[in-house]
Amino acid sequence: MARKARLIAPSLGLKRRAVSVHKGLDLSLTKRDVRRIETVIEKSKDRCANEVSDQLASMRVQFPDAMASRTKRPGFLRAVRAGSLDIKGLGGMFGFPLLTAFAKSLNDYVTSLKDAEDVQMAVIATHIDALYVVLVQRIAGLGGKVEGDVLDAFRTATLKFR
Amino acid sequence: MAEKIDLSSVRFLVVDSNRLFLDMVRDILVMMGATTVLRAADVEKAKVVLREESVDVVITEWTLEGQSGMELVQYIRTSPDSPNRMLPVVMLTANSEQDYVMAARDHGVTEFLAKPFTVQAFFDRLVSVIIRPRAFVDAESYFGPDRRRRQTTISGPDRRQIAS
Numbered sequence: 001m002a003r004k005a006r007l008i009a010p011s012l013g014l015k016r017r018a019v020s021v022h023k024g025l026d027l028s029l030t031k032r033d034v035r036r037i038e039t040v041i042e043k044s045k046d047r048c049a050n051e052v053s054d055q056l057a058s059m060r061v062q063f064p065d066a067m068a069s070r071t072k073r074p075g076f077l078r079a080v081r082a083g084s085l086d087i088k089g090l091g092g093m094f095g096f097p098l099l100t101a102f103a104k105s106l107n108d109y110v111t112s113l114k115d116a117e118d119v120q121m122a123v124i125a126t127h128i129d130a131l132y133v134v135l136v137q138r139i140a141g142l143g144g145k146v147e148g149d150v151l152d153a154f155r156t157a158t159l160k161f162r
Numbered sequence: 163m164a165e166k167i168d169l170s171s172v173r174f175l176v177v178d179s180n181r182l183f184l185d186m187v188r189d190i191l192v193m194m195g196a197t198t199v200l201r202a203a204d205v206e207k208a209k210v211v212l213r214e215e216s217v218d219v220v221i222t223e224w225t226l227e228g229q230s231g232m233e234l235v236q237y238i239r240t241s242p243d244s245p246n247r248m249l250p251v252v253m254l255t256a257n258s259e260q261d262y263v264m265a266a267r268d269h270g271v272t273e274f275l276a277k278p279f280t281v282q283a284f285f286d287r288l289v290s291v292i293i294r295p296r297a298f299v300d301a302e303s304y305f306g307p308d309r310r311r312r313q314t315t316i317s318g319p320d321r322r323q324i325a326s
Contacts, residue, residue, distance in 0.1 A: 092278030
């Protein structure tokens, strides 16, 4: 017989310590506060670009060996899964939501794969190349028609070659 | 006078294997007024911090090197060694799909925020866990914040029963 569930009242100690009428931030951040705090993110923009560049370089270095040897593909997929997840989280933070969109497409795709056929490796390579272009050309926002068409093409390819 | 939130009295633990995010979340918290932001790159180091330091809020990524952030949440919520089973946990993760959100909720995460995130959204989650703490449910198959987020009125008799 399952034991009865019980409801435990919340502890209010933290709230008592953290709420003040004299000191701290308004519960609704002012636009000025948001801009001030966002300078932290702005200052890390170059570091983010370096991080994304390093992740993509690592994928590119591993790709030829994984293409040549089937035994290396599961390890390559794991590396791409991890790298694309990081890029997905970073891109939109620094004004590059297209990086997030392409990285999400790549991450969703490789997460669905335990191994990769040659055509699937080609789909992965195309994603990596597209991410490079966004980074090198510093394509801010979601780009234009071309970028939208690329994203649509990725949707089609990842469905077709799953 | 309007209430303010003073993060200088709140002790944070940030857990992320990505050094850039670890630094950035720390820097954002400091800009928001926090003075104590502990950091750990993986679950084992996070457990050491939890055992040795007093922590008020945990902010963790799901995907970590070694054990996952969800295993950390499970440790906090269910382990006899947990320093505080009701510790507020914010899951801050690039794993943002619906099934991750549901799984996080069902493992006892207090708030969930997808990366990439905005400063406003991050602040709102902190305000939620600090200013609006939720009651906890202690049931056979779940220990964690009450997952009912809305209060709605119902018409008709209340036929809910607590499991016997």
